[in-house]
Amino acid sequence: MNNALERSGPVLLSVALLLVWELSCKTFEVPPFVLPSPSLIAEALAENFYIIWFHSSQTLLTTVIGFAFAVAFGALLGIAVGSSRVAYTSLYPLLVAFNSIPKVAIVPILVVWFGIGSVPAVITAFMLSFFPIAVNVATGLATIEPDLRDVLxxxxxxxxxxxxxxxxxxxxPYLFASLKISITLAFVGSVISETLASNRGIGTLMTQASANFRIPLVFAGLVVIAVMGVVMYMIFAVIEKRMTGWATRGATFGIGG
Incomplete structure (x- = not known):
């Protein structure tokens, strides 16, 4: 009973929220250019399926590439920082300082260096997603018990x-926890770059639709990004459960557990 409720809970909650959203838009006669109803968003998805597919495939590609570089670089950097106290004290403040810089401010510089296109989107996805990976891997290494180190x-x-x-x-376990967070941040980075400096991608589609007051299409783009993020999150949650089940054995609840 509890397992069935846990599995159906997210679906039931999502359906309830959509019904409240739909009824609110109908009851209060909210203009579509202010807040489109879920039915209008679904119509925009159906009517512009091929256009959305054209742009979403580009966003997915740039996100995956940037995320792959982030995993490789973040894991190696995390191992270096977590395994050496000197590296930890030297590099960790620099990582925090870099992560504090708004990445949207870096996109114009990337455009000057690499031009408008996919490269700034890949780099922005990388910059937003590597930090949690590096920090979590470093934390996992740095928290080895001193007694265990002495015995070894x-x-x-x-x-x-x-x-x-x-x-x-x-x-x-720290790595996979960070992967589930970082993949969503990678999508954010790609869309930010596409919104500012690209001729293809969900960010570009949303910018063009917003300029033409096609707000249902803008929300359709948001839905596509959310769906891609959830799917990627679930993929890593499944991989995490298979590879690090020993770390969560006996747990009764948890995100992705």
């Missing part, structure tokens, strides 16, 4: 052995 060293293990055989497996 007494048994002849080197620092590389500790990182490779204990630190990296220990950081896997």
């Amino acid at each position: 060293r007494s048994l002849g293990a080197s620092q590389l052995d500790i990182v490779r055989k204990v630190g990296i497996p220990r950081s896997m």
Whole structure:
């Protein structure tokens, strides 16, 4: 009973919210250019299916590429920062400072360097998504118990052995937790760049639709981004459960658990 409720809960809640949204728009006669109803958004999705597919495929491609670079770079950087106290104290403040910079302010610079197109979107997706990965991996490595380190060293293990055989497996749950967050941030980065400097992508479509007061199409683009983000999140949640089930064994609830 509880398992069925847990699985159907998100669907039932989403349907209830859509019904309230639809009824509110109808009851209060909200103009479509202010807030379109879910039925109008569905019509926009159906009528502009091929256009949305054309743009969403580009957004998905740039997001996945940027995210792949973020995973590789963030994991390696996290291992370096988490396995060395000197690297931690030296690099961590720089990471925080870089993450504090609004990425939307960097997009115009990327356009000057690389021109309008996919490259700024890939780089923006990378910049928004690598930080949580690096921080979580570093945290997983840095929180190895000192007593465990002492025991391993007494048994002849080197620092590389500790990182490779204990630190990296220990950081896997942290890594997958960050992946589920970072993939959504990667979509945000791609759309931001496409909104400002691209000729293809969901961000471009939403900008053009907004300029023509086609607000239902703008919301249709938002729906597509949300769906892609949820699907990617669920994919990593399934992979996480298969690869790090030992870390969540016995847990009765949790996001992606």
